[in-house]
Amino acid sequence: MGERLPRSCDIFCAVVDNYGDIGVCWRLARQLAHEHGLAVRLWVDDMHSFGKMLPELDADLPVQTCRSVDIRLWASVMPLVEPADLVIGAFACKLPDSYVAAMAACERKPVWLNLEYLSAEEWVETHHQLPSPHPTLPLTKYFFFPGFTPKTGGLLLERDLLVRRDAFQHDGNEQASYWQLLNVPPRVANEMRVSLFSYENEAMHELLRTWEQGAHPVTCLLPEGRALPQVAQYFGQQTGKAGEVWQRGNLRVHVLPFGEQSRYDELLWACDVNFVRGEDSCVRAQWAGKPFIWHIYPQHDSVHMEKLTALQARYVEGLPEELASAVHDLWLAWNGGVDIAGAWGRFVENRTNLEEHGQTWAKRLSGNNLALNLLAFSRQVA
Ligand code: TRH
DSSP: OOOOOOOEEEEEEOOOSSSHHHHHHHHHHHHHHHHHOOEEEEEESOHHHHHHHOTTOOTTOSEEEETTEEEEEOOSSOOOOOOOSEEEEETTOOOOHHHHHHHHHOSSOOEEEEEOOOOOOTHHHHHTTOEEEOSSSSOEEEEEOOOSSTTSOOBOOOTTHHHHHHHHHTOHHHHHHHHHHTTOOOOOTTOEEEEEOOSOOTTHHHHHHHHHTSSSOEEEEEESSTTHHHHHHHTTOSOOOTTOEEEETTEEEEEEOOOOHHHHHHHHHHSSEEEEETTHHHHHHHHHTSOEEEEOOOOTTSTHHHHHHHHHHHHHTTSOHHHHHHHHHHHHHHTTOSOHHHHHHHHHHTHHHHHHHHHHHHHHHTTSBHHHHHHHHHHHHO
16 A cells, blocks of 8 residues: 555446446546646546537547547457556446556556546445456456445546636626526516436426416427437427427427536526436536436336336435425436426425525535545545
C-alpha cells in the first residue's frame, strides 16, 4: 500500500444500449481531467451513441481529444499502450486480455477498479470496495459501487454544479433566455413545465390524457428518443422530430433534440417536475432538487422493482405520510402500476413540499462525492 496519487486514468466503456453507460463514463472522465488534473483516456466501443451527447465528437475518428479527454475507439483489436495508473472498467465490462497482461507486467501495478451500476439497495454497502484477485496474474480488481449512503462510493457531482444550479434557478432572465433558445414561449399563469425522458411506457397515454384534461396548462418537454413514438401516436402522428409542437386541451408538447449532456441539466433545473430514467438522468434530477419520477430500466426478472423500492424508501424516509405516499404511488404507477391519473393529482397537490424536500435531499447527498471517493480509495490501495 503506497498512498500514491494516480496521474493518469484509462476508462473502458462498453455501451450496452441507451446512453447511461457512456453518460456516466463521460461525466467521470471530464471530472477526473478537469477537477483533478488526471490525463484521462476514455475507451468507447460505440462512438455514435456518444456523439448524441457530445455533438463535437467525430464518430469516424478512432483517436481524438475533446474537452481535455483523450477519446479512443475501443475496437476489437486493442493497440499496445502503456496502462494508466488508474484503470476503470465500467459496469463489469471485460478489459482486453492484452491490456490486462500489460497491467500485470507493470513494475508498479495500476489500481484496477470496476465501477458498478448505481443502486440504493442495502447490499451495496457490504460489496463496495471488495477485492477480486485475478486468478492467474498478480493483479487485484476492486468493486467500486456508487450509492446513497456514506458507506458507498457516493454519486458523481461536479464541484460547481449546485452553485451553478442555484444561480440558474434564481435568475429569471437566464431561464427566460433558456426557454427562448428552445423556442418555448414564456410561461402563462398556473402553467406547469414537465420534462419527460422515459422508455416506452404503458401508462403514457393515460398520463398525457390526464395533462390534456387537467385544470391547468402543462407544457411537456420531450427529448427525442424512445418515448417519442408513443407521444406522437397520442397526437395522431406516425412519428415526430425535434422542433415539433403538439397541443391538445391543456397539454402542449415540445419535442426537443437530444441535447448535449450539460444542457440537459438546465432542462431539469428549469422544469417544475422531471420524469427521468435509467441511472444518470435519475441522479441529475436529484441534483436539480425538483420533484421527480423515476422510470427504472426494466429487467426481465423484475429485479428492477427492488431497486426502485430501495431508492424510493431512502428518498421518502422521514417525510410525512402524505408526501411519502404521493411519491410512492406515482413512481409505482409509472413503473407498471395503476391509476396514474390519481397518483399524478396527489403528487401535484404536494409539489411545493416535494420541491423543498428535493433541495434538502440534494444537499444531503452532495457530501458524498464519487470522484473524490474513488481517488481516495485508489490512493489507499496503490
Ligand atoms: O439512457 P438510459 O436509459 O441508460 C440506461 C441506464 O444507465 C441503465 O442503468 C443501464 O443499464 C442501461 O442504460 C443500459 O438512461 P440514463 O442512465 O439516464 O442515461 C441517459 C444519459 O443521456 C445521461 O447521461 C443524460 C444524457 N442525456 C443527454 O446528454 N442529453 C439529453 O437530451 C438527454 C435526454 C439525456
